[in-house]
Amino acid sequence: MLDSNIRGLFKKIEYQIANLKGLFSKNEKQMLDNINDFKKDNEEFKDNLEYTLKVHTENKSNPHGVNKNQVGLDQVDNVKQASESDFNDHVDNKDNPHGVSKSQLGLGKVIDVLQASKEDLDTHTSDLENPHQVTKKQIGLDKLKNEEQATLEQFNAHVDDKNLHTTELDQTKWNNGQLVKITKDTGEPKIDLRSNTDNLLQALIGNKSSMSTYYAGGSVIGLPSNRFIRGISYMSDLENGQVSRGWTMAFDSSNTLFTNYYEQSWTGWKRLLTSNDIKTSFVEISLGNGATHGTNKAMCSVVGSALYLKGEVITSLGVVFGSLPISYRPTSTRHVSIPVFGTSGSATLVISNNGNMWIDTQLVSNASNITSYGLDHVIPIGE
Structure with a gap:
């Protein structure tokens, strides 16, 4: 039975195979038909x-609608162009086909007249005989005379001449001159002193036998005043290499003139007085301690190194009756004999270096009759 079943199964399989073959054949034919149809299509x-x-490429009527902007011709107008022959004829036309004027060429001021030829111009420019008749005044030489000038060789010889316009005697005199x-x-100034350690008088001695100008600041040692000065000096007569004599004059910044003389040593500064210095200008003496003026006021003045007193004072013996201004005071105490009024006799006036004034002693006939003391006197105020 098993065998019968197997055979039945084989039959069934064979049948199915036969069906598949028929189906495959049918499909194969259909596929070949489809391929052939595809090839045809x-x-x-x-x-x-x-x-x-072909129809598109042979279409010359701008099938894509291209415009002149797309091909870079947007500035070109759609007008008729000249032919090449017409253009060449225009280019070759030398008779001003466009009617250009001289103004358009920047020559509006040029006159239409015959110009000189190049030959004429060259002849004119090469003419060195003053064709325009230029005068010396026109070229700024109207002051010159028409005279022969020295040659370069003559000029150079004149420049190199060491005896130019002088005699040997003149040259000898100059060469032997003081230099x-x-x-x-x-x-x-040859001497310039500014430090408070500089000494003017020592510097002048150290300048040996020579005349010099100098400047000295107000703090320099040895000045005639406390102002800066400018001056001139002459030192001479060297003995053993040292100056033995000399002098100097100096002006300070107040225009005051001083002199000093050197002979082994400096003699000391002297002030030269001016006409203003010797004018007597009196000022009133300030009184105190009960003192009063007499008939004529007590007054003082300074001329140079002299104190001038005048007038009368009423005061008591031994009492400071007045004080002099600072610039009027003596350098040391002075004792002066003065007259008394109201009785006979005299008294001693004392003036201290601080300016105080008093009557120190008196020799009179009757002291009770004294009405005032006379001050008229000239007193040295220097050393």
């Missing part, structure tokens, strides 16, 4: 595409 499509492309400078090359 493809050939037709290619033919249509080639035809369409010592009294200032620096800049014109500044």
Whole structure:
């Protein structure tokens, strides 16, 4: 039975295989038909595409609608252009086809007259005989005379002549002249002192046998005043290498003139008085301690190194009756004999270096009759 079943199964399989073969054959034919149809359709499509492309490419009527902007010709107008022959004829036309004027060429001021030829111009420019008749005044030489000038060789010989316009006697005189400078090359004073350790008088001695100008600041040692000064000095007569004599004059910044003389040592500064210095100008003496003026007021003045007193004072013996201004005071105490009024006799006036004044002693006939003391006197105020 098993065998019968197997055979039945094989039959069934064979049948199914036969069915599959029939189905495959049918499908194979259908597939071949489809392929052939596809090939046919493809050939037709290619033919249509080639035809369409040919029609498109042969279309010269701008099938894509391209405009002049897209091809970079947006500035070009759609007008008729000249032919090449017409253009060439225009280019070759030398008779001003556009009617250009001289103003358009920047020559509006040029006159239409015959110009000189180049030959004429060259002849004119090479003419060195003053064709325009230029005068010496026109070229700024109207002051010159028409005279022969020295040649370059003659001029150079004149420049190189060491005896130029002078005689040997003149040159000898100049060569033997005094060449010592009294200032620096800049014109500044030869001696310049500014430090408070500088000593003017020592510097002048140290300048040996020479005349010099100098400047000294107000703090320099040895000045005639406490102001800065400018002066001139002459030191001479060297003995054993040292100056033995000399002098100097100096002006301070108040325009006061001083002199000093050196002979082994400096004799001391002297002030030269001016006409204003010797004018007597009196000021009133300030009184105190009960003192009063007499008939004529007590007054004082200084001329040079002298104190001038005048007038009368009423005061008591031994009492400071007045004080002199600072610039009127003596350098040391002075004792002066003065007259008394109201009785006969005299008294001693004392003036201290602080300016105080008093009657120290008196020799009179009757002291009770004294009405005042006379001050008229000239008193030295220097050493």
